[in-house]
Amino acid sequence: MHFNPKQFLRNIPLHFMILPGLVLIIIFSYIPMAGLVIAFQDFSPISGFREITWNGLDNFCYLFELPGFRQVVWNTIFISIMKIAAGLTVPVIAALLLNEVRINGFKRSIQTIIYMPHFFSWVILGGIVVDVLSPSSGIVNMVLKSLGMQPIQFLADNNWFPYILVITDQWKEFGFGTIIYLAALTSIDQSLYEASIIDGAGRWKQTWHITLPGIRPIMILMLTLSLGNVLNGGFDQVFNLYNPLVYESGDILDTMIYRIGLQEAQYSVSTALGLIKSVVSFAFIGFGYYLAYRFAKYRIF
Amino acid sequence: MHHTSHAYRWFLRCNYVILTVIAILCLFPIVNILAISFSSSAAVNAGSVTLWPVDFTLSSYRYMLQNHQFIQSFVTSLLRVVLGVSVNLLLTILVAYPLSKEAATFRSRTAYAWIFVFTMLFSGGLIPGYLIVKEMGLLDSVWALVIPGAVPIFNVLLMLNFFRGLPKELEEAAWMDGAGHLRTLWSVYLPVSLPSIATVTLFSLVGHWNAWFDGMIYMRSPEHYPLATYLQSILQQVSLQTENVTFEQAAMLNKVSDRTTQAAQIFLSIVPILAIYPFLQRYFVHGLVVGSVKG
Numbered sequence: 001m002h003f004n005p006k007q008f009l010r011n012i013p014l015h016f017m018i019l020p021g022l023v024l025i026i027i028f029s030y031i032p033m034a035g036l037v038i039a040f041q042d043f044s045p046i047s048g049f050r051e052i053t054w055n056g057l058d059n060f061c062y063l064f065e066l067p068g069f070r071q072v073v074w075n076t077i078f079i080s081i082m083k084i085a086a087g088l089t090v091p092v093i094a095a096l097l098l099n100e101v102r103i104n105g106f107k108r109s110i111q112t113i114i115y116m117p118h119f120f121s122w123v124i125l126g127g128i129v130v131d132v133l134s135p136s137s138g139i140v141n142m143v144l145k146s147l148g149m150q151p152i153q154f155l156a157d158n159n160w161f162p163y164i165l166v167i168t169d170q171w172k173e174f175g176f177g178t179i180i181y182l183a184a185l186t187s188i189d190q191s192l193y194e195a196s197i198i199d200g201a202g203r204w205k206q207t208w209h210i211t212l213p214g215i216r217p218i219m220i221l222m223l224t225l226s227l228g229n230v231l232n233g234g235f236d237q238v239f240n241l242y243n244p245l246v247y248e249s250g251d252i253l254d255t256m257i258y259r260i261g262l263q264e265a266q267y268s269v270s271t272a273l274g275l276i277k278s279v280v281s282f283a284f285i286g287f288g289y290y291l292a293y294r295f296a297k298y299r300i301f
Numbered sequence: 302m303h304h305t306s307h308a309y310r311w312f313l314r315c316n317y318v319i320l321t322v323i324a325i326l327c328l329f330p331i332v333n334i335l336a337i338s339f340s341s342s343a344a345v346n347a348g349s350v351t352l353w354p355v356d357f358t359l360s361s362y363r364y365m366l367q368n369h370q371f372i373q374s375f376v377t378s379l380l381r382v383v384l385g386v387s388v389n390l391l392l393t394i395l396v397a398y399p400l401s402k403e404a405a406t407f408r409s410r411t412a413y414a415w416i417f418v419f420t421m422l423f424s425g426g427l428i429p430g431y432l433i434v435k436e437m438g439l440l441d442s443v444w445a446l447v448i449p450g451a452v453p454i455f456n457v458l459l460m461l462n463f464f465r466g467l468p469k470e471l472e473e474a475a476w477m478d479g480a481g482h483l484r485t486l487w488s489v490y491l492p493v494s495l496p497s498i499a500t501v502t503l504f505s506l507v508g509h510w511n512a513w514f515d516g517m518i519y520m521r522s523p524e525h526y527p528l529a530t531y532l533q534s535i536l537q538q539v540s541l542q543t544e545n546v547t548f549e550q551a552a553m554l555n556k557v558s559d560r561t562t563q564a565a566q567i568f569l570s571i572v573p574i575l576a577i578y579p580f581l582q583r584y585f586v587h588g589l590v591v592g593s594v595k596g
Contacts, residue, residue, distance in 0.1 A: 011407050013482040014399035018413055021396040021452045025420055028449045032425025032433050094323070100316050112582060113324040117331075119574050121511030123533040127567050130536070131337070131560065132330045139333050142348055171327065179586055203309045228422075236514070240533065257427055262518060267428045274426030282423045300418055300458065 039272040045265055059272035068251070075162070076252040079233040082166045084226045088219060090170050091177030095215075096207065098178065099185045114175030122172075126240030129168050130155060155241060158249035165250070169237060180222070181215055188214035217296055224292040228285030231277050253277050338362070338564035345560050361565035371566065373524060374531035377443065378510060381527050385447045385509040386502060393456045393501055398486050400457070401464035421454050434519055445519035446512065446527065453508070456501040463497040464490060499584035503577070510573060528570050536563065 039060075042053040063069060094114065101107040117125060132138050133154040141151040154160045192210045201209070233252030242250040253273065261270025292298040332352050337345050338361055339354035349355050365371050396417065404410045424430070430449070439445035467490065475485040491498070516530030523534065 007406065007408075011409075011482075014402065014407055015409070017395045017482070017486075018399045021392045021457075022413070022416070024392070024448065024451045025417065027437070028430070028433060028451075029420040029424065032429035033423065035425050035429025035432055038429065038432075097316055097320055100313065101320065102313075106317070106320075110320050110324050111586075112579075114327050115582070116578065117327060119507050119511075119578060120571055121513060121529055123511070123513050123529050123536065124567055124571055127532070127536045127563065128330045128334050131564070132333060137346070137348055137560065139330075139351060171330075175327070202306060203312065239514075240537070261428045262431070267432075271426060271428045274428065278423055278426055285422050 036271060036275050038268050039275045041268055043268040045267055059269045062269060063273055071248065072251050072253060072256050075249060076231055076233045079162055079165055079252060080230050082162065083169050083234065084229065086166050086170050087173065087177060087226065088223055090174045092181050092219065094174055095178040095181035095185060096211065098182060117172045118176040122236035122240045125168065125172055126237070129241060156243065156245040158246055161246040161250045165237060165241065169234060180218060184215045184218040185211065221292055221296045221298055224288045227288035228281055230284055231281045334564045335568055337561055338568050340561060342559065342561050361561040364562055365565050365569060370531060374526050374528040377525065378528040381443055381446050382506060382509045384443065386505050388447055388451050389453050389456065389505040390502060392452045393460050396452060397457045397460035397464055398490065401461040417454055417457065431518060440519055441521045441525055446515050453505060456504055460497055460501055463494060467493060496584045499581055503581040503585055506577065507574060532566055532570055
């Protein structure tokens, strides 16, 4: 490609259009990346960057020796993997069921309702969940009591808490997740169904041999792209639902970063933890995108 | 498709029932909160409220509308939404248009695209991000809630994929008529991009209205909290007090806190979203699918 002065002149306005956005992401995304160096320092919020004391990998060693660090890593991965698995199956089932509906008004109403929780924040939904699951006054435990069962302390019980996270996460997101599968379902070649009917296949056989293979590429794509989320347990949700009673099963890397960093003001330790998380996540995202490109020809843009 | 066996007709009936139950389960907690907000405290504490208000009263709403802090946070959130959505929309369009050009016509495109996309994959994290906002002197100002997220990369990707899907002839015709890039963007691209613009506006609007974490870390005084942060702080009060106490004590505290006013606040803060949702819903499904799933 040779330098083309005419084309260059013509494209100058494009550079100007992109400039404001570029400056802002350099300031608020790239400079903080450079700020990751404080993970290798003994950074003090008071003296700031004026007096710099380097301490090598001390912050990382400190982290690994923290009691409960392994538990937090395990919680994060356990919660994420369950969420990824649920996020892959529940929306597909919902999309398959919705796809069988022939009454358009009914279909649209159901969609409107199941998409809705996606648009509320975890502050709102967390407030609702805490109220609904409350052992003394929550509606769920009132139902359990009326059935003669003991009330369950869903949000204060380490056996229940991770599953409550997964269930409520699906409550918020499964409807929105169905959008992509519904779109994929409409693109399946209708003549395949006609051919299978002639061959005498019932609805179930059609679903198994045509519909599911038809959306398999999208499912694999979603799975590979979700790899990047293995170290995200969902900060907003956990932060708004957990309490000290369930730290053991519910504390994740992001909540730990917050507590060490902003509540205990150990900026360097918190940044070290953030750096580990960013690097590992980046590796997973990179790997996921590589697989998605390799096997599904997916590109971000 | 017209092959309807006996078993399939049964499946269809069950399907309608299953989907209806799923939808009811989705809505149930929200309707429950709404019913609590319109009920008297006594009825709520007696546990007699499920889906319909008992002893209908507006007293919690009256109480909330006299609550100075609530009103102030509501106004802060409105201001944040107006500023934030305008900035987001302007920058989304200004960044997406150049990036939607082919690398052959706009050679720097690939480099720019990587610079933007990389920020989706890797970030400096909580503390370095906080420090830069502090160094810029933005703490305690509404701009701390608007400027750091001024370029929403996900929206840029949706928008640029939409732009790329537009027929090339549109742009060529504009150039023949002597229009430059700005003119082409303004008079040719934007008018045909309304579904996508509606989608990214919805996402940005909902994002700003719901955001609470940045308010919590960047606002020093609670008077400057946006609504979501204020709400978060009052809903978390109970659990903050319960550090190092037993579960029985926590349950007691839970009982005395006023459930009806909390329910009213929760409901008031979702009213704006409920109000815009029906108008934008018909766009976002289309906009999202066009922008994210390609050929």
